[in-house]
Amino acid sequence: MSFLDLLSLDFMQRALVAALLTGLAAPAIGTFIVQRRLALLGDGIGHVAVTGVALGLLTGTSPTWTAVVVAVLGAVLMEVIRERGHTNGDVALALLFYGGLAGGVLITGIAGQGAATLQAYLFGSLNSISFTDVVFTAVLTVVVLVLTLGLSPQLFAVSSDQDFARVAGLRVRGYNLLIAVLAAVSITVAMRTVGLLLVSALMVVPVATSQQLARSFRATFVGAMLVGCVASVGGLLLSAALSFRVAVAPGPTIVLLALAMFTATWPIGVWMRRRSRLMAPFPEVTAAPHRSADEHVHEHGNDCGHPAVPHGDHVDYVHDGHRHAPHGEHYDEH
Amino acid sequence: MTPAGLPYDVTVPVVLDQVSVAIGGRPILRDVDLTVHAGDMVTLLGPNGSGKSTLVRALTGLLPVARGEVRLYGTPLDDFGDWQRVGFVPQRSTATGGVPATVREVVASGRVGRRRLLRPTSAADRRAVESALDVVGLADRASHGVSQLSGGQQQRVLIARALAGEPDLLVLDEPTAGVDLPNQQALADALRRLKERGATIVLVAHEIGPMMPLIDRTVVMRDGWVAYDGPPLTQEVASHTHHHPHEHDVPGGHDHAPHVSSPFDWERRNRP
Numbered sequence: 001m002s003f004l005d006l007l008s009l010d011f012m013q014r015a016l017v018a019a020l021l022t023g024l025a026a027p028a029i030g031t032f033i034v035q036r037r038l039a040l041l042g043d044g045i046g047h048v049a050v051t052g053v054a055l056g057l058l059t060g061t062s063p064t065w066t067a068v069v070v071a072v073l074g075a076v077l078m079e080v081i082r083e084r085g086h087t088n089g090d091v092a093l094a095l096l097f098y099g100g101l102a103g104g105v106l107i108t109g110i111a112g113q114g115a116a117t118l119q120a121y122l123f124g125s126l127n128s129i130s131f132t133d134v135v136f137t138a139v140l141t142v143v144v145l146v147l148t149l150g151l152s153p154q155l156f157a158v159s160s161d162q163d164f165a166r167v168a169g170l171r172v173r174g175y176n177l178l179i180a181v182l183a184a185v186s187i188t189v190a191m192r193t194v195g196l197l198l199v200s201a202l203m204v205v206p207v208a209t210s211q212q213l214a215r216s217f218r219a220t221f222v223g224a225m226l227v228g229c230v231a232s233v234g235g236l237l238l239s240a241a242l243s244f245r246v247a248v249a250p251g252p253t254i255v256l257l258a259l260a261m262f263t264a265t266w267p268i269g270v271w272m273r274r275r276s277r278l279m280a281p282f283p284e285v286t287a288a289p290h291r292s293a294d295e296h297v298h299e300h301g302n303d304c305g306h307p308a309v310p311h312g313d314h315v316d317y318v319h320d321g322h323r324h325a326p327h328g329e330h331y332d333e334h
Numbered sequence: 335m336t337p338a339g340l341p342y343d344v345t346v347p348v349v350l351d352q353v354s355v356a357i358g359g360r361p362i363l364r365d366v367d368l369t370v371h372a373g374d375m376v377t378l379l380g381p382n383g384s385g386k387s388t389l390v391r392a393l394t395g396l397l398p399v400a401r402g403e404v405r406l407y408g409t410p411l412d413d414f415g416d417w418q419r420v421g422f423v424p425q426r427s428t429a430t431g432g433v434p435a436t437v438r439e440v441v442a443s444g445r446v447g448r449r450r451l452l453r454p455t456s457a458a459d460r461r462a463v464e465s466a467l468d469v470v471g472l473a474d475r476a477s478h479g480v481s482q483l484s485g486g487q488q489q490r491v492l493i494a495r496a497l498a499g500e501p502d503l504l505v506l507d508e509p510t511a512g513v514d515l516p517n518q519q520a521l522a523d524a525l526r527r528l529k530e531r532g533a534t535i536v537l538v539a540h541e542i543g544p545m546m547p548l549i550d551r552t553v554v555m556r557d558g559w560v561a562y563d564g565p566p567l568t569q570e571v572a573s574h575t576h577h578h579p580h581e582h583d584v585p586g587g588h589d590h591a592p593h594v595s596s597p598f599d600w601e602r603r604n605r606p
Contacts, residue, residue, distance in 0.1 A: 031433055034432040035431040035432045036431070037432045150451075153442070153449055153455075154446055154451070156435075156439070156443050156446075160435070161424065161443075163396055163424040164422055164424055164444075164495070165446065166396060167395065167417065167505075168444070168499065169415070169447045170446060170447070207433065211433055211434050215434055215478075216439055216477075217435040217436070217439050218439070220433050220434060276479075276482055277482075280482060283516060
């Protein structure tokens with residue numbers, strides 16, 4: 001069987017649709033989570049959802065449903081702890097992470113299931129996605145996208161400045177809970193493809209990649225969804241191609257592909273930020289004493305290699321830590 | 335309603351009536367009376383820890399009032415729903431978040447109180463944003479990333495964000511802290527233009543500088559009390575105790591245990 005034959009298989013097509021939806025939903029809510037500087041929130045919810053999956057295995061109900069319920073409850077609990085406790089409440093969140101993971105593994109053991117069953121949920125799986133799962137994933141993705149896009153002005157205001165949003169009359173607690181619940185929902189969406197332990201990466205890494213190049217929130221948001229789709233579909237195909245030789249879960253390949261895209265854009269981002277810092281205009285200060293540069297043999301120009309930085313109505317050339325402004329036949333020190 | 339059963343004057347932007355505020359059980363403001371009249375610019379001066387910021391946070395509803403009543407436009411704060419009339423510039427907040435945003439995007443988020451849910455940006459929204467950018471003199475920087483701007487320019491972005499909501503009452507908490515003189519001048523120009531439109535301004539300030547000619551009234555806070563309320567004072571006169579460190583350091587402020595042991599300690603989250 002060749003790689004292209006693999007694509008014609010039903011389970012593979014279902015997996016691809018699920019991956020595409022995951023790649024859209026996770027970065028969409030992830031952008032607001034990163035904006036709130038809660039990048040690890042997704043990781044915490046993912047760990048708590050392990051207990052949800054285990055409860056599904058124990059009771060014989062669909063692990064997807066129990067994971068949604070437990071993840072939403074965990075997200076709300078984390079939000080309450082964060083709001084009532086310290087501003088970060090990071091230790092409390094960490095306790096919840098470990099509790100979720102340990103509880104999940106314990107309950108799976110009690111249910112009589114081996115680690116292999118749980119592994120499909122922890123790191124994703126190519127062939128465990130049923131048609132119902134795909135429909136379910138599609139519905140949840142639509143909910144996440146409609147709410148994040150439709151409420152983006154409100155979510156942006158709340159994520160960037162809580163005090164300001166509260167005085168503007170927004171129900172900040174409600175929006176915070178909404179962000180946490182949407183994060184929980186997209187984590188359950190991503191569970192089948194990336195897996196619970198790596199799902200947070202799909203919320204954070206595409207955003208980190210996108211913001212290397214983007215200057216606006218909107219561009220970061222759209223770019224993150226694009227990176228998310230490429231990473232999850234590409235990672236899934238990669239894992240399928242590798243499956244002829246070795247058994248690789250799709251989660252690791254998706255995350256590593258996203259990280260590779262970050263690694264590729266990061267140097268460009270560093271260069272762009274350095275350049276914009278160098279070229280930022282100098283402040284205009286009145287009544288600076290006139291000083292001319294001594295014995296200046298070099299002639300500054302457009303392509304002389306020295307950054308020409310705007311300074312009021314002229315430019316200063318940055319030259320060996322000095323600022324040289326053209327003045328008639330010579331250069332002034334500014 | 336007043337005790338006599340008459341409605342309060344809806345034209346008076348801010349009334350604090352015997353207001354006391356406690357943070358974490360510690361009384362900070364005690365029996366503060368303050369009335370701000372429409373169109374006035376009032377500055378709150380006083381040393382660190384005198385309760386200026388607490389007062390501002392109480393009058394914007396960010397801190398609960400232990401005793402007394404805050405009324406905005408004649409409505410007690412608990413019933414007040416007209417928040418789009420109030421603009422707020424929080425203290426020391428940075429304009430940057432975890433994700434890059436342009437100046438225009440941050441200023442546009444100031445419209446959030448006036449936007450209906452799930453509706454696209456209206457022409458009125460865009461006009462208000464452009465006008466706010468123009469007032470603070472950052473119209474040419476609208477598509478720059480906020481993180482590219484200096485601290486003083488970021489402070490102007492936050493003021494433009496508050497102005498974009500077209501407030502009748504603007505409350506600013508230390509907008510001049512750590513801002514260089516040219517940016518202070520730009521802030522003063524923005525506030526002057528706002529004042530000419532008839533807005534009421536309450537300003538907490540450490541440095542008054544170029545804003546001096548705009549001020550109608552000065553209130554000096556000391557240790558949670560109003561120590562002076564009258565014609566404008568310069569900060570030199572107002573605060574001889576100015577840079578004395580006197581913070582409200584509550585012991586045991588931050589340790590490494592998660593504070594889930596006291597789920598009923600509501601005030602904790604409100605600590606500034």
